[in-house]
Structures are given as C-alpha cells and as structure tokens.
Amino acid sequence: MCQLLGLNCNSPIHVGFSFSGFAQRGGRTDEHRDGWGIAFFEGGHDKGVRHFVDTQPACESPMAKFVRSYPIKSRNVISHIRKATRGPVALENCHPFVRELWGRYWVFAHNGTLEDFSPRLHASFQPVGGTDSEWAFCWLMQELAKSHAGMPQLAELTITLRELSAQIAGHGTFNFLLSNGLALWAHASTHLHYLERRHPFAHAQLKDADLVIDFAAHNHPADKVAVVVTAPLTTNEDWRAFSPLSMKVFVDGQAV
Amino acid sequence: MCQLLGLNCNSPIHVGFSFSGFAQRGGRTDEHRDGWGIAFFEGGHDKGVRHFVDTQPACESPMAKFVRSYPIKSRNVISHIRKATRGPVALENCHPFVRELWGRYWVFAHNGTLEDFSPRLHASFQPVGGTDSEWAFCWLMQELAKSHAGMPQLAELTITLRELSAQIAGHGTFNFLLSNGLALWAHASTHLHYLERRHPFAHAQLKDADLVIDFAAHNHPADKVAVVVTAPLTTNEDWRAFSPLSMKVFVDGQAV
Numbered sequence: 430m431c432q433l434l435g436l437n438c439n440s441p442i443h444v445g446f447s448f449s450g451f452a453q454r455g456g457r458t459d460e461h462r463d464g465w466g467i468a469f470f471e472g473g474h475d476k477g478v479r480h481f482v483d484t485q486p487a488c489e490s491p492m493a494k495f496v497r498s499y500p501i502k503s504r505n506v507i508s509h510i511r512k513a514t515r516g517p518v519a520l521e522n523c524h525p526f527v528r529e530l531w532g533r534y535w536v537f538a539h540n541g542t543l544e545d546f547s548p549r550l551h552a553s554f555q556p557v558g559g560t561d562s563e564w565a566f567c568w569l570m571q572e573l574a575k576s577h578a579g580m581p582q583l584a585e586l587t588i589t590l591r592e593l594s595a596q597i598a599g600h601g602t603f604n605f606l607l608s609n610g611l612a613l614w615a616h617a618s619t620h621l622h623y624l625e626r627r628h629p630f631a632h633a634q635l636k637d638a639d640l641v642i643d644f645a646a647h648n649h650p651a652d653k654v655a656v657v658v659t660a661p662l663t664t665n666e667d668w669r670a671f672s673p674l675s676m677k678v679f680v681d682g683q684a685v
Numbered sequence: 686m687c688q689l690l691g692l693n694c695n696s697p698i699h700v701g702f703s704f705s706g707f708a709q710r711g712g713r714t715d716e717h718r719d720g721w722g723i724a725f726f727e728g729g730h731d732k733g734v735r736h737f738v739d740t741q742p743a744c745e746s747p748m749a750k751f752v753r754s755y756p757i758k759s760r761n762v763i764s765h766i767r768k769a770t771r772g773p774v775a776l777e778n779c780h781p782f783v784r785e786l787w788g789r790y791w792v793f794a795h796n797g798t799l800e801d802f803s804p805r806l807h808a809s810f811q812p813v814g815g816t817d818s819e820w821a822f823c824w825l826m827q828e829l830a831k832s833h834a835g836m837p838q839l840a841e842l843t844i845t846l847r848e849l850s851a852q853i854a855g856h857g858t859f860n861f862l863l864s865n866g867l868a869l870w871a872h873a874s875t876h877l878h879y880l881e882r883r884h885p886f887a888h889a890q891l892k893d894a895d896l897v898i899d900f901a902a903h904n905h906p907a908d909k910v911a912v913v914v915t916a917p918l919t920t921n922e923d924w925r926a927f928s929p930l931s932m933k934v935f936v937d938g939q940a941v
Binding site: 519529532554555 | 727728729732733734735736737738740747748751755773775776777778779783784785786787788789790808809810811812813814830
C-alpha cells in the first residue's frame with residue numbers, strides 16, 4: 430500500500446510543513462520506501478505543472494530534501510509515497526502520474542490494490558509503467574474524454590468522476606487524489622482524512638517529525654487550505670475521516 | 686529564440702558537464718533568461734521521465750543548480766533555455782513538453798518561431814500553454830498517432846517524422862529535439878550542431894564556463910555519447926553543423 434497527500438488552497442502556499450511530515454513516512458516513521466513523487470500546479474491560471482518522481486525513499490532522497498527546502502508555492506499539490514504491491518520499483522511506476530486532457534494537465538495518485546481491473550484502453554491514454562494505478566488513471570481519462578467533448582463545469586465533471594470511481598472501486602481499494610489545477614478530487618475506499626484550515630489559525634504539531642508551526646504567523650486571515658491525507662499529519666487539529674466509498678471535491682481551500 | 690541541448694548515449698551518463706556549460710547561456714553568457722527545462726529518461730527500458738521546468742533564468746535557478754549537482758544518469762536527455770517570442774513567461778510555456786503516445790513518454794523542445802502554423806488539433810493532444818512550439822508538438826503527436834496504430838520500427842518512424850517536420854518547417858524556423866527514450870531525433874532549420882564522443886576520449890574545455898573535463902577518466906572505452914546543441918559547447922572538439930532542413934536520428938550514442 431501507499432500513502433497520499435493532497436493540498437488545495439485559495440491562494441498559493443508553501444507546502445514545506447505538510448510535506449516534511451509526510452516524507453518521514455517514506456521509510457522513517459513508516460514503511461513506504463519504494464519511491465515517492467509530488468506534483469505542483471503553478472503558472473498562468475494554474476496550468477503549469479512541476480512534477481518530481483524518485484525511486485529512493487522519500488526520507489533519504491536528495492530530491493525530496495530539495496523540494497522541502499525550495500519555496501515552491503502552489504494552490505493544488507498531490508504527493509505520494511510508495512510501497513510497491515504491483516509493478517517493480519522503477520521511475521515509471523512512481524506516482525503521481527500526469528496526462529493532458531482538454532488542454533489541461535491532470536495529476537493522479539492512488540493508494541490501494543485493484544483486482545481484475547484491466548478494461549480495454551482503446552483510446553489515447555496508455556500506461557507507461559506496470560501498475561494497476563496507472564491503468565485506472567488511463568481508463569478514467571479515456572472515459573472522461575468520451576463523456577464530455579470539452580472541459581465541463583465542475584459539478585458535471587464531479588458527477589462523471591463519481592460514477593467512474595464507483596466502477597473502479599468495485600475491484601478493490603481505490604483511495605485516490607486527482608487534480609487539474611482548478612480542483613482537487615479525493616475518493617476514499619478505506620482510509621482518507623481531511624482538514625480545512627482557516628482563520629483563526631493556530632499552532633500545529635507534526636505527528637512524524639519534531640516540528641511545530643504557527644499558521645497564524647504564516648497565513649493571511651483570508652487564506653483557506655484543505656489538506657487530504659491517508660492518516661492525519663498533525664496531533665492537535667480536527668481531522669475528519671472520509672466515509673467509505675465517498676468522494677469529495679475541494680475548490681479554493683474548502684470542500685464543495 | 687531559444688537554445689537546445691540533447692544527449693543520446695549507449696549507457697546512462699551524468700549530464701553535469703554539458704548542462705553546466707549550457708545553463709550559463711540562460712542569462713549569463715547569453716540572453717535566454719525566460720525559463721528553462723530539462724527531461725531525463727530513466728527507469729526500466731528507459732520508460733520513466735524526470736522533468737524539470739522553471740521560469741527563472743537557468744544561470745540563477747536553484748533548481749538548475751540542483752540538477753547540475755545531482756547525479757542523475759540517463760541515456761536520453763533534452764534541455765532548453767528560453768527567450769520568449771510567443772507566449773508569456775510562465776511555467777506551462779517552458780520546454781521541454783511531455784506527452785504519452787503508444788505507452789511511452791515523448792519529450793520535445795523547439796528553437797525558432799513559426800508563422801501561420803495552427804492546423805486543427807482534432808484528436809487527443811491539445812496545448813496547455815500558449816506557444817507555437819507546443820502547438821507543433823501536439824500536431825506531431827496527433828499525426829504520428831494517425832500514421833501508425835502502434836510504435837513502428839525506428840526506420841519507419843523516422844520516415845514519418847521527416848515528412849511531418851518538413852510540413853512544419855515550411856512555416857518558419859523549426860529546430861527541434863524529440864525523444865521517446867529509445868532514440869533522439871534532431872531537426873535543423875537553421876542552427877544545430879552535433880558531436881559524437883567515443884574512445885579514445887580526450888579533455889574538453891567548456892566555452893561558457895571555466896571548466897575542463899577529462900572524459901577518459903569518466904568514461905568506459907565502450908561508451909558512446911552523441912551531443913546535439915544549438916551552438917558548440919566546447920572549444921576543442923569536432924562539432925559538425927547540420928545541413929539546413931535536415932533531420933538526424935541518434936541511437937546508442939551515434940547517428941543512424
């Protein structure tokens with residue numbers, strides 16, 4: 430299995446604090462040593478993507494250290510640490526995966542294992558690596574492309590994604606994060622938690638590292654930040670568990 | 686205009702030396718300050734891609750410094766430094782661009798400006814940013830997908846690419862580098878040079894930085910490395926200029 434981290438905000442933020450705690454689970458406070466990855470939307474209209482993947486454990490990777498220290502600011506971030514179940518440890522099997530659809534990049538990361546899920550991929554999205562996760566992502570992209578001629582409104586897109594996710598979730602554990610830079614969709618089969626940080630901001634204590642942050646000192650009162658993660662990142666905040674087989678969509682730092 | 690750098694090798698090499706010189710042209714020894722990018726193929730069967738893009742000048746970017754110092758080894762690398770002519774300075778306009786076709790990632794970077802080239806993109810490759818370059822790449826991918834049901838043999842693929850490139854080159858300057866991890870295609874409208882390094886290896890002196898390398902100490906006698914670049918990187922090696930409107934394909938460190 431693996432672990433997921435997603436952030437969705439109403440203005441670009443540094444992800445250093447959350448990623449610092451999360452990366453410790455990539456081999457130090459947890460067993461996910463088989464690679465990691467992170468993608469940040471950035472640039473005009475949140476259309477550009479910075480994408481980092483690595484086969485080293487996140488807790489030791491020089492690239493993870495660089496990402497923690499480099500002040501990348503983004504409104505939509507997806508990260509993943511991997512414990513290989515399907516597909517060997519290789520760069521092409523590291524999440525998140527990226528594809529383009531309707532002139533936007535889409536970023537996807539998955540936690541769980543799917544059984545007997547290999548629908549025919551007859552269109553223009555084919556997996557590069559050997560994971561069930563990338564296969565599921567390609568199928569999602571294919572079916573989205575078939576369902577809508579161009580990018581639909583958020584509500585309509587969410588209905589389609591909910592229907593498609595339910596079909597995949599029948600084949601196993603399908604906790605996933607998906608973003609196109611405008612919204613963050615999160616689907617839970619089993620374990621997924623979320624938190625909405627907003628004014629008044631308080632101190633937060635990481636669970637996986639000896640690190641405390643005073644969000645009041647780092648955030649503007651108008652800031653809103655939604656964090657979605659496999660297991661809560663901090664010990665003193667109000668994390669809520671997703672109901673099994675549910676999907677939420679986050680826009681501008683809050684659940685819609 | 687912009688500058689291009691491509692490497693194709695028969696075994697994975699560090700690109701630190703070539704990239705160190707090239708990155709100086711991103712604002713220090715030349716005027717290409719509007720972003721840069723680099724993509725490395727890696728992983729099983731050279732299928733994975735590490736992709737770095739940045740809007741800062743390559744000579745100052747902390748990410749470029751990280752890439753220079755981090756020992757990423759690859760057999761196919763494409764890098765680009767940008768001087769914006771079409772499309773604003775933004776992450777989504779930084780080359781190289783990446784798309785998936787036939788279950789492989791394809792990486793593309795372009796130098797030049799195209800006039801009146803906006804053929805209809807009716808299939809599944811749409812530009813995310815606003816450059817003529819990404820439009821040309823999407824059209825290349827679309828036409829490749831239409832020409833072959835799956836990945837053809839190298840010779841056949843090269844014939845198709847030659848025909849398609851000639852059509853685009855009629856619209857302006859179309860110097861480009863393209864790789865799918867198996868080969869490096871290079872097309873010259875105007876300026877492009879290449880070099881094939883092989884045994885016996887010698888010292889090389891960078892043109893853009895006070896740096897000398899003894900390739901004999903860093904390479905195995907069996908290593909072969911082809912370097913393609915807008916303007917020669919070193920002062921004492923046998924760089925050859927591409928003929929105008931010509932394409933070459935490099936496999937395992939040499940022109941085929």
